[in-house]
Amino acid sequence: MNPKNKRASLKDVAQLAGTSTATASRAISGRGYIDEKTKLAVLAAARELNYQPNLQARNLRQQSSCLVGLIIPNLLNAYYTSLADSLSQLLYEKGYHLWLSSTRDDPQVEEGMLYDMLGYPVDGLIWVPTRSDDETLIKYIQDRQVPAVTLVRRVIKDMLDTIVFEDMAGSRVAVQHLLNLGHRRIAYIGGDTRHSSNHDRWLGFQQTLEAAGVEIQPDYIKLGSNWNTLGQVAATELLCMSAPPTAIFVASNALMPGVLKTLRQYHIRVPEDMSIICFDDLDWFSFSTPPITAITHDHTKLAHAAVDLLMNRINKADKYASPPLFMTIDFDLVLRQSTAPPKHLQGGTLPSLKDLR
């Protein structure tokens, strides 16, 4: 065996097979002309030494890393989870591997990760941006000429390839559904509007109400950035109002646990006392009590589109020649049982917290 039991290198294989490293390389990589006999000899030697090519060295030489970076806010949200799962599969099929990191919505971490990934360098980048307004950061990515696609949240001026859900349209449909049921006192709980996703949903909400001639009551609007606590805090505030809403539009699935917990705590019946609709769907929504009406998206579609866009750019000679593409993923409104006409239309009176306790 080798000194120190070190991993065999191509040189060792070549030596044992009695060829040059070049020939050994040809035998193993299967490229270039080579005599069948010598090829077999090399392969035998390789097997004997338990040889496995060092991919890092190969990649350095070939100016690629076969790595695609994925930067997401976190993996505690099924939103990103299913994305990461699909991407891992799809990339593997294309011969790439997934370098994952989760920023916890911390711009510092995000910048560090971006820097490390581009420094490696990765062959491509898939990114759900936290800090999407920082032109310097995006310029940096462009300068590095790294094929990159931005997901879910748009970056400033859409400077990179982008795929988002139809946030505004989805939001409109959700709100219209509540309006159609007869709701006028509609609350909105949603995330940080600095992210385009939240911004557009919020906008869709406003526009739909305005178009319907319903005035937006500021107390009904709960915007925040801490998805851990926002749902619970906002719901509690809404319930404690003297004239609480009759319906809540929850603009992110991450907020639903808090909202539902609070509703239960106050013994609010859904949908009799309160209608609930959520912008994104989760598996347990369908067998929650009651099942939750939601706007759903096919997340694998997003993953497929992302990989397509990325491969498209990776395989292009001048990777940055064509202008950034912009795509959206469509949605469905899945009617379940968490929405119904408001109480006063059901024959009852307008509910207030006093009635409900």
Added chain:
Amino acid sequence: MNPKNKRASLKDVAQLAGTSTATASRAISGRGYIDEKTKLAVLAAARELNYQPNLQARNLRQQSSCLVGLIIPNLLNAYYTSLADSLSQLLYEKGYHLWLSSTRDDPQVEEGMLYDMLGYPVDGLIWVPTRSDDETLIKYIQDRQVPAVTLVRRVIKDMLDTIVFEDMAGSRVAVQHLLNLGHRRIAYIGGDTRHSSNHDRWLGFQQTLEAAGVEIQPDYIKLGSNWNTLGQVAATELLCMSAPPTAIFVASNALMPGVLKTLRQYHIRVPEDMSIICFDDLDWFSFSTPPITAITHDHTKLAHAAVDLLMNRINKADKYASPPLFMTIDFDLVLRQSTAPPKHLQGGTLPSLKDLR
């Protein structure tokens, strides 16, 4: 600018600063003696050229990759999701990055990933094995001298560092809880027992019933490997029996959706008609209707322990000198409202499907 707009290399920087690459390297990496003045000159040149070290090249030279591989069955289960999220963070703090891949419980994919990762090579491996009985595969890992830790499922002979949940003990406690409530007709729905986790839970179930002198009825036992459909199929079969169980022990969170869906479909009331206890906890269990009693684990503990074990080995001179370690993560029984005494102890009669429809 450079020809072809290529990324600046250390050589370019050195040239611009009027030093050798060696000196430039010292300036940038911050190691070795260097005059403050020349250091500044180099850094200035680097900034001007937008220089960023090529980490792949650096790593090749330093015989490391700063990459830790993570292989898991999939990311659709919160079990692994929270793990990946925590690991990404923890490793980042230690200066490592996460290379993730998801096998979908396909041994073929698993083997391919393992091969690629060790070939790169990664500096460490964290692995939830799918194929844990293949000694060749594990020998291969050992031969490569890669620090590796196995999670959740044990590999044959515990040949690698291992951290698992206390499957058997947790299972015992869950079953004992049902026995204490007075249940004797207890069903078990669980995953492929070729995985140690499922095997041990299954064993714990059997032992506890035996110790209590309760005979195990084969019809009540539903083992399978397809977590997508097993819950639903098994629950349906159980409900269609002439003498259905009064309680179900669901041995994996992934099966709960199917079980609950089925229960709802047949209008079975929980816990009045049927008690449910689950081996692993999910966030929505706490506000499901009714909230689900479960065995819970602190998944971040698992992540921390995994990183500790891994770093421990990575930093050891002779990485494989010490024998594999074996650790377990403890659990809690969280009593919620999905378990209650069986119907006949509540004053009713033994339920059968006819009564319930």
Added chain:
DNA sequence: TTGAAAGCGCTAACAG
């Protein structure tokens, strides 16, 4: 304190 030179492990151009 600095530079020349070797080399991590591999591939690719060019001769032969």
Added chain:
DNA sequence: CTGTTAGCGCTTTCAA
């Protein structure tokens, strides 16, 4: 078809 040579971009002796 095969070997020689050069080099990917970096770090690290070793001399100076």
